[in-house]
Amino acid sequence: MQQLLKDAERIKSLEIQGATNVALNAIDFLSNYSKRLKCPDIESCIDNLYKAREILMDTRPTEPAMKNGLTFLMSKLEKEKKNCCLEWQSDSKAFYAWYNNQLEKQSYRCFYCHLEGDTFKHYGKYFRFGRRGKRLEVDRIESKEPYSPGNCVLACYPCNNAKSDVFTYSDFIEIGETINKLKMQ
Numbered sequence: 001m002q003q004l005l006k007d008a009e010r011i012k013s014l015e016i017q018g019a020t021n022v023a024l025n026a027i028d029f030l031s032n033y034s035k036r037l038k039c040p041d042i043e044s045c046i047d048n049l050y051k052a053r054e055i056l057m058d059t060r061p062t063e064p065a066m067k068n069g070l071t072f073l074m075s076k077l078e079k080e081k082k083n084c085c086l087e088w089q090s091d092s093k094a095f096y097a098w099y100n101n102q103l104e105k106q107s108y109r110c111f112y113c114h115l116e117g118d119t120f121k122h123y124g125k126y127f128r129f130g131r132r133g134k135r136l137e138v139d140r141i142e143s144k145e146p147y148s149p150g151n152c153v154l155a156c157y158p159c160n161n162a163k164s165d166v167f168t169y170s171d172f173i174e175i176g177e178t179i180n181k182l183k184m185q
């Protein structure tokens with residue numbers, strides 16, 4: 001929190017000026033703060049972020065761009081939260097335990113195409129975007145249902161990306177087998 005107060009002071013003291021600059025910096029400050037947070041669950045994380053947002057907004061109460069930017073960020077987070085089951089919301093360790101267990105269950109391979117989570121071997125430089133394409137991702141079997149241990153499998157980035165909300169789980173089991181045949185030739 002100390003670093004955030006220092007950051008907020010930079011806006012308050014007019015060191016950072018201009019509506020756009022203030023808004024962009026405030027968004028950076030809030031997201032950096034979130035990276036430093038160590039919370040036992042998503043609920044307390046979001047609580048802390050709301051407090052941080054208040055501190056930042058108080059630096060320039062009449063700055064609508066900053067207010068809108070920070071509100072947008074928080075609404076995205078709230079949406080993520082709704083997508084996550086209560087068990088994983090209240091205990092982030094439960095999620096990591098599930099992930100590691102599932103990795104072993106799937107022999108470290110995508111549920112659909114049975115290829116490795118690291119896409120480099122079969123796709124080269126394609127499917128390497130930021131942090132994606134390096135490890136298996138969590139895919140919802142029923143994409144309208146929340147993330148939960150019973151509704152998730154691990155899928156590679158290409159499969160997760162292609163399945164999105166367009167193909168059903170059983171569609172993608174078939175598609176995955178075809179991908180596997182083509183890539184293993």
Ligand SMILES: [Zn+2]
Binds near residue numbers: 112115156158159160
């Ligand atoms: Zn796959």
